[in-house]
Amino acid sequence: MISDFLTEMSEGTPPPAGGAQIPGAEKKLVAGILGILLGYLGVHKFYLGYTKEGVIQLIIGVCTCGLTGIISLIEGIIYLTKTDQEFVDTYITNKKGWF
Template identity: 60%
Template sequence: MEILDNNGNPIPQQESKRILAGIMGILFGYFAIHKFILGYTKEGIIQIVANICTCGLATIIPFIEGIIYLSKSDQEFIATYQNNHKGWF
């Protein structure tokens, strides 16, 4: 199955980071490792600051993101998070 970008152009095949990012989001969400794996440096720093400011309550966000990542197919994950760079949820 060919993956298309927002303009309908074919996107070269790439390896999905879905499982790695999902597990890291669930297990190590406090450190925002899943954001850095996907190349979202700004969002990763925001997540770390939010976790520090809320004494860890903001770790629910990466936990939910990890579940969302794992519930998507590889093609859907690549199109949404690796190609279109959707930073949150």
């Protein structure tokens, strides 16, 4: 068993993955960063497919000179602190639009 592993490593074959990445989890980092940096324009909402929420946040953000930036900062931090599974369950599968 160990010799098989060492043989595979010496041949350049990567070891089998311990766990496959959860579909949709790759959006977590980008959505979090967009929420923190450009969230007052609702960009993170559009990225996640929440068009209605994105338009609402964009209109309010423009009319209030970016006041929605505080909400977006909080959302971005929430996105980044959730586990991949929690993020996918909450925002990809269940389509929770706010917080």
